[in-house]
Amino acid sequence: MRRTVFDDDHEVFRATVRDVLAREVVPVFPEWEKAGAAPRGFYRLLGKLGVLGVRVPEEYGxxxxxxxxxxxxVNEEMARAKLGLGTVRVHTDIVLPYLLRYTDDEQKRRWLPGVADGGLMTAIAMTEPGTGSDLAGITTTATRDGDHWxxxxxxxxxxxxVNADLVLVVARTSVSPGNRRAGLSILVVDTSSPGFSVGRNLAKIGLKAQDTAELAFDDVRVPAENLLGEEGRAFEYLGHNLAQERLSIAVNAQxxxxxxxxxxxxxVTERNVFGKPLSGFQxxxxxxAECAAEVEAGQAMVDRALEEHDAGGLSVADAAKVKLFCTELQSRVVDKCLQLHGGYGYVLEYPIARMYADARVTRIFGGTSEVMKSIIAKSIGL
Ligand SMILES: Cc1cc2nc3c(=O)[nH]c(=O)nc-3n(C[C@H](O)[C@H](O)[C@H](O)COP(=O)(O)OP(=O)(O)OC[C@H]3O[C@@H](n4cnc5c(N)ncnc54)[C@H](O)[C@@H]3O)c2cc1C
Incomplete structure (x- = not known):
């Protein structure tokens, strides 16, 4: 079905993104997968082309x-080019909203120009070894010491x-007996600070060029002026911003x-089996046909959610619905497509094999499918 969500400006932007991915990324992507991360110059290039800062106010570049x-x-074009690279999405779709919404003017002046031009790459650190789905269980602490945390x-x-210059770290700044959600705050941490260390870049089954690492903080001194928004309100901020994070994951999955x-x-049109094209079998x-119908359904849901989000009304429950639906759809569709490739579908030089491995995590990160179901169930009164 014809999509109506994008206007001419979006399509001009799409042409630029498609072109740069085809020229600058697709040919070298296998090297990035081997290295476990994209090179820093890629983010600089995206910054120069205006991709990273498209939603940063003009006064900040x-x-x-x-x-x-x-x-x-951007998300759609990455998926179309079969590039599993969520680091860009983390920077533009997940971190930037925090820096736009919860910063004061001085912080905006300090961070936004670099975020837009790729000079300051960002990450967000919520998950801990002991707690992921249950963010109220965060145990990383930040204690006040004069004008530092x-x-x-x-x-x-x-x-x-691995590439980040700034990490938004969710930490416990106070304890409120009986309310585990209270007392969490977000600190913007400079990764060059003494005591900040990046541990292993984790070896994953997919998303090989997307670095995913451990972090450790050992008495890291964070200036008080790097607190994002108000002390103790991180849980509320996360709840608000996770809706966009989940929509972003859904767009990519779709x-x-x-x-x-x-x-x-x-x-299937090129492959012959039993003397005729694979496409000829019922x-x-x-x-x-089933996959095409499923994709159409997912597209309708994503497009509706994009409209709703731009109008400022995408609820947490609706974002959970679109993430749940589109990521589960992605897994079903990619699995069926792999099956049609036969043994070649299991070989990593065929893109479908990498897409299969990349797809598995979308039902886990940004909140698992089970967590999405819990949110949806609550919204319908269960
Ligand atoms: C590739 C990758 C990239 C990631 N990027 C980031 C990032 O940039 N920043 C970040 O902070 N985190 C990131 N994460 C972490 C991710 O968001 C968590 O892995 C996810 O939220 C799940 O948490 P967990 O791994 O601790 O699983 P757990 O919370 O331990 O869950 C284990 C199982 O229990 C189930 N479960 C949990 N709670 C419930 C419940 N209430 N009811 C029913 N079942 C439940 C889950 O659905 C799951 O099946 C990333 C993870 C991966 C794999």
């Missing part, structure tokens, strides 16, 4: 756009940590499912 659809375009603890699974169908269509037609 950005494009001044308010529409999240520009982010969706002293940060201690550890985080894990932090996307983009576009990856669509890309899997496209490449499988090409494969099973092939039925499987791809």
């Amino acid at each position: 950005g494009g001044g756009q308010s529409s999240f659809k520009f982010n969706a375009v 002293i940060l201690n603890g550890a985080k894990t699974f932090i996307t983009g940590a 576009a990856a499912a669509a890309a899997a169908v496209d490449l499988t269509l090409a494969y 099973n092939t037609k039925f499987v791809l």
Whole structure:
């Protein structure tokens, strides 16, 4: 079905992104996968092209756009080019909203120009070895010492940590008996601070070029002026911003499912089995017809959510619905597409194999499918 969510400005932007990915990233992506991270120059390039700062206000060197659809375009083009690289999405879709919404003017002047031009890459550290889904269980602490916070603890699974200059660290700054959600705050931590260390870049089954690392904080002194928003209100801030994070994951999952169908269509027309093209078998037609219908349903949901989000009304429960639906859809569709590739689908030089490995995590990060179901159930009164 014809999509109506994007206007000419979005499409011009899309053409730029598509072109740069095809020229600068696709040919070298296998090297980035081997290295376990994208090179720093890539982010600089995206900054120069205005991709990182498209939603940063003009006075801080950005494009001044308010529409999240520009982010969706980048996300879709990454998936279309079969590039599993969530570090860009973390920077633009997940971290930037915190820096736009909860910073004062001085902090904006300090951070936003670098965020826009790629000079300051960012990550966000919520998850800890002992707690992921249950963010109220965060044990990393920040205690006040004059005009600094002293940060201690550890985080894990932090996307983009290897290249990050600034990490938004969620830490406990006070304890309120009977209310585990109170007392969490967000500190913007300079990764060159003494006591801040990046541990292992974790070896994952997919998303090989997306660095995902452990972090440790050993008496890291964070200036008081690096507190984001108000002390003790992080849980509320996370709740608000996780809606966009989940929409972002859904957009990517949806576009990856669509890309899997496209490449499988090409494969089944070229591959011959039992003397005729694979595409000629009824099973092939039925499987791809089911996938095409599923992708269309997911697209309608994503597009509706994009409109709702730009209008300022995407609720936490609706974001959970779109993430749950599109990530589960991605797994089903990519699995069926892999099956149609036969043994080649299991070989990493075929893109469908990498897409299969990359897809598995979308039902886990940004809140698991089970957590999404809990949010949705609560919203319908259960
Ligand atoms: C590649 C990758 C990138 C990531 N990037 C980041 C990042 O940049 N920043 C960051 O902070 N985190 C990041 N994460 C962490 C991610 O968000 C967590 O892994 C996720 O939230 C789940 O937490 P957990 O791993 O601790 O699992 P757990 O919370 O231990 O969950 C284990 C199982 O228990 C289930 N479960 C938990 N609670 C409930 C419940 N209430 N009801 C029913 N079942 C439940 C879960 O669904 C899951 O099946 C990343 C993870 C990965 C793998």
